[in-house]
Amino acid sequence: MTSDATIVATVEDLLRELAPQVLGALTRRFGSFETAEDATQEALIAAASQWPDQGIPDNPRGWLITVGSRRLTDQLRSDLARVRRETAAAALLPPVELVTPGPEDDPATDEDDTLKLLFLCCHPSLSAPSQVALTLRAVGGLTTAQIASAFLAPESTMAQRISRAKQTIRTAGARFSLPPEDERAERLRVVLQVLYLIFNEGYAASSGPDLQRADLTAEAIRLARDLRRLLPDDGEVAGLLALMLLTDARRSARTTADGSLVPLADQDRSRWDRSSIREGVDLITATLAQAPVGPYQLQAAIAAIHDEAQTAADTDWRQILVLYELLEELASNPIVTLNHAVAVAMVKGPRAGLEMLSTLDADDRLAGHHRLEAVRAHLLEMAGDVAGARDRYRIAARRTSSIPEQRYLEARAARLTEAS
Amino acid sequence: MKYVVLIYSNPRTWEEMPAAERDRALGVHHTSLKELRESGELIRVDGLASAAAAKTIRTRGGVPVVTDGPFGEAKEFLAGVWAIDVESLDRALEIAAPVAEYDTVEVRELMDLSGLEM
Numbered sequence A: 001m002t003s004d005a006t007i008v009a010t011v012e013d014l015l016r017e018l019a020p021q022v023l024g025a026l027t028r029r030f031g032s033f034e035t036a037e038d039a040t041q042e043a044l045i046a047a048a049s050q051w052p053d054q055g056i057p058d059n060p061r062g063w064l065i066t067v068g069s070r071r072l073t074d075q076l077r078s079d080l081a082r083v084r085r086e087t088a089a090a091a092l093l094p095p096v097e098l099v100t101p102g103p104e105d106d107p108a109t110d111e112d113d114t115l116k117l118l119f120l121c122c123h124p125s126l127s128a129p130s131q132v133a134l135t136l137r138a139v140g141g142l143t144t145a146q147i148a149s150a151f152l153a154p155e156s157t158m159a160q161r162i163s164r165a166k167q168t169i170r171t172a173g174a175r176f177s178l179p180p181e182d183e184r185a186e187r188l189r190v191v192l193q194v195l196y197l198i199f200n201e202g203y204a205a206s207s208g209p210d211l212q213r214a215d216l217t218a219e220a221i222r223l224a225r226d227l228r229r230l231l232p233d234d235g236e237v238a239g240l241l242a243l244m245l246l247t248d249a250r251r252s253a254r255t256t257a258d259g260s261l262v263p264l265a266d267q268d269r270s271r272w273d274r275s276s277i278r279e280g281v282d283l284i285t286a287t288l289a290q291a292p293v294g295p296y297q298l299q300a301a302i303a304a305i306h307d308e309a310q311t312a313a314d315t316d317w318r319q320i321l322v323l324y325e326l327l328e329e330l331a332s333n334p335i336v337t338l339n340h341a342v343a344v345a346m347v348k349g350p351r352a353g354l355e356m357l358s359t360l361d362a363d364d365r366l367a368g369h370h371r372l373e374a375v376r377a378h379l380l381e382m383a384g385d386v387a388g389a390r391d392r393y394r395i396a397a398r399r400t401s402s403i404p405e406q407r408y409l410e411a412r413a414a415r416l417t418e419a420s
Numbered sequence B: 001m002k003y004v005v006l007i008y009s010n011p012r013t014w015e016e017m018p019a020a021e022r023d024r025a026l027g028v029h030h031t032s033l034k035e036l037r038e039s040g041e042l043i044r045v046d047g048l049a050s051a052a053a054a055k056t057i058r059t060r061g062g063v064p065v066v067t068d069g070p071f072g073e074a075k076e077f078l079a080g081v082w083a084i085d086v087e088s089l090d091r092a093l094e095i096a097a098p099v100a101e102y103d104t105v106e107v108r109e110l111m112d113l114s115g116l117e118m
Helices: A003-030 A033-054 A060-082 A087-091 A107-121 A128-138 A144-150 A155-171 A181-204 A208-230 A235-248 A274-290 A295-308 A317-331 A334-348 A350-358 A370-382 A386-399 A403-419 B011-015 B019-039 B089-100
Strands: B002-009 B042-047 B055-060 B063-068 B077-085 B104-109
Touching: A003 A033, A003 A060, A003 A107, A003 A128, A033 A060, A033 A128, A033 A155, A107 A128, A107 A181, A107 A208, A128 A144, A128 A155, A128 A181, A144 A155, A144 A208, A155 B019, A181 A208, A181 A235, A208 A235, A235 A274, A235 A295, A274 A295, A295 A317, A317 A334, A334 A350, A334 A370, A350 A370, A370 A386, A370 A403, A386 A403, B002 B011, B002 B089, B019 B042, B019 B077, B019 B089, B077 B089, B089 B104
Parallel strands: none
Antiparallel strands: B002 B077, B002 B104, B042 B077, B055 B063
């Protein structure tokens, strides 16, 4: 990396870290999240273009707040002019000099702000794509252009989505404050879901043209780390972070250079990231010993067992099966049952797994889904039903909207055709 | 999830429609597109020129053969393509419903380069 590129990367990291702090401070001062968010974004963009050349200011946070405040003040002035208020009213606005950082901007407030912002951006009145986009911009400090490129959408589409999301939040009467105690758990569940969604968007991306999407996993892990710092005693926050680390550890082994998918059993385990695995295992082990168990913790525990197996054959499927049974009790859904069926097949044989799968055929949420047919195909193959497996691989290949999955499923079907 | 909304139209239906009704029906299209633009769900929108001017090309044995007119014998021709990015298939169908009043509208998911190991 050249020194210029190093400076740009340093500036970017710093801006991402400061983004929620600046937005929090501006929202508290000016009272409107919607306009403060735009002003923060403008201040970040100004810093990203100026700092690499002119150097990072002594007080970068103060610089951003001042620039953001100036934008907001300018905007308020022009709004006032537009509605033809008396000039006297404009004079009541705080001059920029007075809005440089004050004593109220201590680190404890910053932490509260980040948490409040997460709850606001993951407000239940928003659709999932809007929650994701707004969280990445307001809390993650990404630019609209970066978010648009990660989701392969035009920048204008993403800008509109973010602006609509902010309007929706305002209409819903959401406030820049922590949700009331009785809503806290449910609201936190949505925040965790949004972070996991961001992670999966990045994790599912293959290599090559999709590399920018892969950055989303790093961003999701960073946000989960922030959240864990803010809520160190929450077992599910720790569970989600551990799950991300333990999954991301396998990333470089999960695709080949041409973007083809490599199933877990066939992955080159020497390419797994040992330090992520160590961190994830330590985190989930410590958490399970202390906190009340939850779905993310159980999924992290399952991921840990996979990651700790020296070879696919060493996998402790009995323990995985027990964890899936617990997960079904705690948070049953068709995807859990699907994975549970695989564990059943590994412990009790493919026919037992297929029997469990058949319970999903009547479930509208998953019936006909390519993933159900793909798992069925694998279990039929295990059971020695070559023709049945081939048919199911083909059905699954036709139903997926993922090109790498389709290629993988077609290859499995073709292999069975040659073998028979 | 990204979808394309493919609008298949019979030109005669629109030609024979009273002007006021045509204006109303086109107004429905415009309102839908405006809403999609504002919600951040529209990726792009294209209208297609008349199918009468279409050329169909087939290359067989390395030889391209060009014929006049659209492919197939249908009375309805592809007239518009909307690319949208929405939360679910249900939402995509909700978007397609108002423009399917006189035309046949096909909703197709776009394939993606991302995928999960199975």
